[in-house]
Amino acid sequence: MHNAWRYLPTDLPLWQAVYWHIQQWERVGVAEALLTELRTKARRIIADTTGLLIAVAVVAAGRQDRDGAMTALLSAYLTTPSRHVSPTKPSRGS
Known part of the structure; x- marks a missing residue:
């Protein structure tokens, strides 16, 4: 559901900025590294x-x-x- 980004809490930055950072982290593998660490x-x-x-x-x-x-x-x-x-x-x- 792509529209869910628009419903982020108001104390967070604009949804576009959050989305951009998440995409950058995905591109360089940050999310996978975090999940791997959490599994241990x-x-x-x-x-x-x-x-x-x-x-x-x-x-x-x-x-x-x-x-x-x-x-x-x-x-x-x-x-x-x-x-x-x-x-x-x-x-x-x-």
Whole structure:
């Protein structure tokens, strides 16, 4: 849908400028390099009971889950006033 570019949020530059930069990045392979880098990472998230994001930890995909979880929990502890954590199993997208 090419018209979607015209609906960018108003706090971004004009859609023509954003589109031009994206095209330049595609031409030199920036998008593919970013995707390749992201595929080597694992994300650990902490959300509240309503699903709102509290903390995110991006770690190497080879790290144990417990290590990634500790990174995310420490991040949440240091950045939020919440001090109670109840472990739950991850949602599988109802």
